[in-house]
Amino acid sequence: MAQATGIVTITPGQSARAAPEPSGWRAWLRQPGVLTALPMALLMLTGFVAPLLLVVAFAFMPPQSFSILQPPTLANFQEIFANSFYRSFLASLYLAAATTLICMVVCYPVAYAMVRVFGRVAGVLALLITAPLFVADNLRLVGWMLFLVKGGVLSGALQAWFGIATDSMLYTVSATLFGLVYTYLPFMLFPMIMGIAMVPLEMREAAFDLGATRWQVLKEVDIPLAMPGILIGALMTFILAAGALSEPRILGGSSVVMIAQDIQNEFTFAQNWPKGSALSVLMILVAGVLAVTLLRRIDLDGIFGRR
Amino acid sequence: MKRKNLLQSFSASRRELLRRSAALAGGIAAASALPRAALAARENELTVYCWEGYNSDKVLDPFRTEFDCDVRAQGLISDPDAVNQLRAGDTRIWDVINLNNSWGRRQLYPENLIVPLDQERFRPHWDMMLPEFKWPYHWAMSEDGKELLGNIQRFGPSGMNVDTNVISVEMAEDQGYNLILEDDFAGKYAVLKYDDWAIMHTALAAGFSPFRKLTEDEIGRFEQVMRKVITNAAFVSDDMNAIALGVINGSISASFPGSVYTVSTARFDGNPHFTCVVPKNGPAELGGKNGVCWMELTSLVNNPQLSPRGADFLEYVLRPEVCKNVAFAEGTFNPVAQMGDPRVMEQFSTEELDAFQWDRMPELMARCADFDDIPDYPKLHAIFTTALREKGV
Structure with a gap:
């Protein structure tokens, strides 16, 4: 009967011939999670980690060389620290910080309105803000160049309609900053929308019920609770802006040299891959430290509803 | 029967999966071990890495149709960048490479990155x-003069470009680069950021040839001139159209450096006052030449599976009508060395010839030294990029 019901009973003294439980790394490797993660892990290793390792390896190769099979040296880093490359780093960090700050100030009211005010129109607005992202940023920036150049759309219109003569608005640090804000604004806006959407309305109502002013609600409830989204947006905007290449070139006329331009120069015209790699490693370190510091303050599990 | 989920089925048939994986891996290994010829069936494909022009549809489409060939072409942005890519192993990707004259003879062929052409086939062309490009043309041949390394086709002189409504040709030619270096001219010109060309012309402006090792004093003088050139510039751009736009709207009056290559489209577009000039009275060591001329060399890459269409393409671009299409491709208009043939000359209208200043071409070319290797390039380039970083400080 026991067999008919499919139940096997083992009486004391009988020994079941079960296979021994695998232990250690073999058991770990057999976990379904590990197995399913393997393809992605391999892809990340070959497509993401390996190129980074190659860049790191090149950073320690002799200047002007094209192989990683040479005795390592610190010559590239020494040359970078002995020269004025700190200016490019500072310019990048300064412009990225300014871009992030401006984007924050511009985006917060827009994001708030899209979550709390516009209702269904918010979707259309989101589409309009996203649409330019489908066009390469180089093309969009050339469009702005034609808009801002002397005799272009803006100065031509001012001259024709109001008789105001203006010079070119291009090739300045301000033009570079404008380009950065324009290009990276959506990267601040959408995480910010996500952050603001996370703020429970009940919390705001409770704050008002307890006599809080609008300013206090903004300061004590809205911004702190939306902070994960704001920080993610700030991080993305800052890192992307710090690595910008086209904006200082097309709108800035190289009035300020950002670090990405120096890196590109080393890889192309200078024929110095090791120095370009060393600059890249330093930039990755700066961005990495910043990312780790900020991400420690963000509760990603909370954002994605796992807690 | 209870249905198994994906992972359970994977677990149950693991042995089978391993067997199939082993078979697949074996198959891949066997395929890679096949004789090269079996994989080299590239009769119907061609890859071209070139300066803009050779990659235009006007040039490529007729070739695609006639040779039933899938042609992939990519424009390059700098000679050194392209050379580095070949050095890094991209010889496996490209069949045809098109670079300025000195690279083939000085670096690509000695480093085994290009292969010689069949002289019997190409010499008649x-x-x-x-006349100045007649056989055996220096830059088309290997250092020992025995091998033909490629076709010479587009060429052009380089000096500086000026708005002749503001600066006369005579004045620009007589004053030369001193015009740029005068404080009164600050903010009235743009620096064209084609790094090697900016470096060569700055050396000329400093009074010596860039094509030899420089003394410490000369490098000091170079730095002084370069910093002034960069600091006094209205802007620095690698976009020749942005510079032309600046001249057309009156923001600036000159481009340093400047060439027929960078001025021809603006001229053809109705701005004949924007003109390339090569100043007189250059360094004595260059025979008084004060500009640099370039000639493009189009070669076959040392690709282990070189497409047989590569040589066909090199021959195809020498047809008179294709010469015209190469000369007048999108982006920039330039003369071609094949204009010694009346069949090629008759392809061009007066307006087109005027776009690349054909009437003054012999004079401009005579004032130019040939583009060549710059022995102190790493040092001079570092000075250039440092001056850019420290502009205005």
């Missing part, structure tokens, strides 16, 4: 050439 040299009858089309202008």
Whole structure:
């Protein structure tokens, strides 16, 4: 009967011939999670980690060389620290910080309105803000160049309609900053929308019920609770802006040299891959430290509803 | 029967999966071990890495149709960048490479990155050439003069470009680069950021040839001139159209450096006052030449599976009508060395010839030294990029 019901009973003294439980790394490797993660892990290793390792390896190769099979040296880093490359780093960090700050100030009211005010129109607005992202940023920036150049759309219109003569608005640090804000604004806006959407309305109502002013609600409830989204947006905007290449070139006329331009120069015209790699490693370190510091303050599990 | 989920089925048939994986891996290994010829069936494909022009549809489409060939072409942005890519192993990707003259003879061929052309096939085409490019043309041959390394086709002089409504040609030619260096001219010109060309012309402006090792004093003088050139510039751009736009709207009056290559489209577009000039009275060591001329060399890459269409393409671009299409491709208009052949000359209208200043071409070219290797390039380039970083400080 026991067999008919499919139940096997083992009486004391009988020994079941079960296979021994695998232990250690073999058991770990057999976990379904590990197995399913393997393809992605391999892809990340070959497509993401390996190129980074190659860049790191090149950073320690002799200047002007094209192989990683040479005795390592610190010559590239020494040359970078002995020269004025700190200016490019500072310019990048300064412009990225300014871009992030401006984007924050511009985006917060827009994001708030899209979550709390516009209702269904918010979707259309989101589409309009996203649409330019489908066009390469180089093309969009050339469009702005034609808009801002002397005799272009803006100065031509001012001259024709109001008789105001203006010079070119291009090739300045301000033009570079404008380009950065324009290009990276959506990267601040959408995480910010996500952050603001996370703020429970009940919390705001409770704050008002307890006599809080609008300013206090903004300061004590809205911004702190939306902070994960704001920080993610700030991080993305800052890192992307710090690595910008086209904006200082097309709108800035190289009035300020950002670090990405120096890196590109080393890889192309200078024929110095090791120095370009060393600059890249330093930039990755700066961005990495910043990312780790900020991400420690963000509760990603909370954002994605796992807690 | 209870249905198994994906992972359970994977677990149950693991042995089978391993067997199939092993078979697949074996198959891949066997395929890679096949004789090269079996994989080299590239009769119907061609890859071209070139300066803009050779990659235009006007040039490529007729070739695609006639040779039933899938042609992939990519424009390059700098000679050194392209050379580095070949050095890094991209010889496996490209069949045809098109670079300025000195790279083939000085670096690509000695480093085994390009292969010589069949002289029996290509030498007859040299009858089309202008007198200054007649066989055996220096830059088309290997250092020992035995091998033909490629076709010479587009060429042009480089000096500076000026708005002749503001600065006369005579004034620009007589004052030369001193015009740029005068404080009164600050903010009235743009620096064209084609790094090697900016470096060569700055050396000329400093009074010596860039094509030899420089003394410490000369490098000091170079730095002084370069910093002034960069600091006084209205802007620095690698976009020749942005510079032309600046001249057309009156923001600036000159481009340093400047060439027929960078001025021809603006001229053809109705701005004949924007003109390339090569100043007189250059360094004595260059015989008084004060500009640099370039000639493009189009070669076959040392690709282990070189497409047989590569040589066909090199021959195809020498047809008179294709010469015209190469000369007048999108982006920039330039003369071609095959204009020594009347069949090529008759392809061009007066307006087109005027776009690339054909009437003054012999004079401009005579004032130019040939583009060549710059022995102190790493040092001079570092000075250039440092001056850019420290502009205005």
